[in-house]
Amino acid sequence: xxxxxxxxxxxxxxxxxxxxxxxxxxxxxxxxxxxxxxxxxxxxxxxxxxxxxxxxxxxxxxxxxxxxxxxxxxxxxxxxxxxxxxxxxxxxxxxxxxxxxxxxxxxxxxxxxxxxxxxxxxxxxxxxxxxxxxxxxxxxxxxxxxxxxxxxxxxxxxxxxxxxx
Numbered sequence: 001x002x003x004x005x006x007x008x009x010x011x012x013x014x015x016x017x018x019x020x021x022x023x024x025x026x027x028x029x030x031x032x033x034x035x036x037x038x039x040x041x042x043x044x045x046x047x048x049x050x051x052x053x054x055x056x057x058x059x060x061x062x063x064x065x066x067x068x069x070x071x072x073x074x075x076x077x078x079x080x081x082x083x084x085x086x087x088x089x090x091x092x093x094x095x096x097x098x099x100x101x102x103x104x105x106x107x108x109x110x111x112x113x114x115x116x117x118x119x120x121x122x123x124x125x126x127x128x129x130x131x132x133x134x135x136x137x138x139x140x141x142x143x144x145x146x147x148x149x150x151x152x153x154x155x156x157x158x159x160x161x162x163x164x165x
Contacts (some may be wrong), residue, residue, distance in 0.1 A: 010034050016043060022103045026102070032084060041077045044056075045096060050119075051115070052073045086099055110126065110150065113125075113151070117156060
């Protein structure tokens with residue numbers, strides 16, 4: 001590993017530690033605890049640019065931390081992290097991503113997930129509330145009720161577009 005790669009890795013790990021600290025304070029302020037195992041699962045999502053399944057996160061924890069964690073435990077942890085608004089579940093893929101706004105102290109618009117169909121990279125962006133209101137009216141006009149305004153879009157990322165050319 002080059003000096004530049006080591007420096008980048010060190011900076012990334014420091015950033016993840018800062019995000020984990022913020023998440024811990026967030027949980028504490030809400031009367032919850034971010035236990036060590038919860039931190040490990042969240043860390044796995046923070047280190048990945050792809051959505052991960054509970055099984056992939058169990059493998060990550062075993063490889064990275066030497067902790068053997070059953071998938072059912074990971075699912076319970078993910079449910080907790082979701083309830084604390086630290087992770088999002090991508091329903092179409094049945095996988096999870098860390099919230100891109102964990103370290104922010106302000107409210108955000110509705111999340112939209114851009115998912116590369118080739119490399120599976122995921123990017124979270126926000127949709128304005130007015131756009132969601134228009135979509136909700138369309139849904140209601142069609143005779144349905146909106147359960148979740150979260151949108152997941154199948155895309156191709158810039159890197160995959162360049163590689164395909």
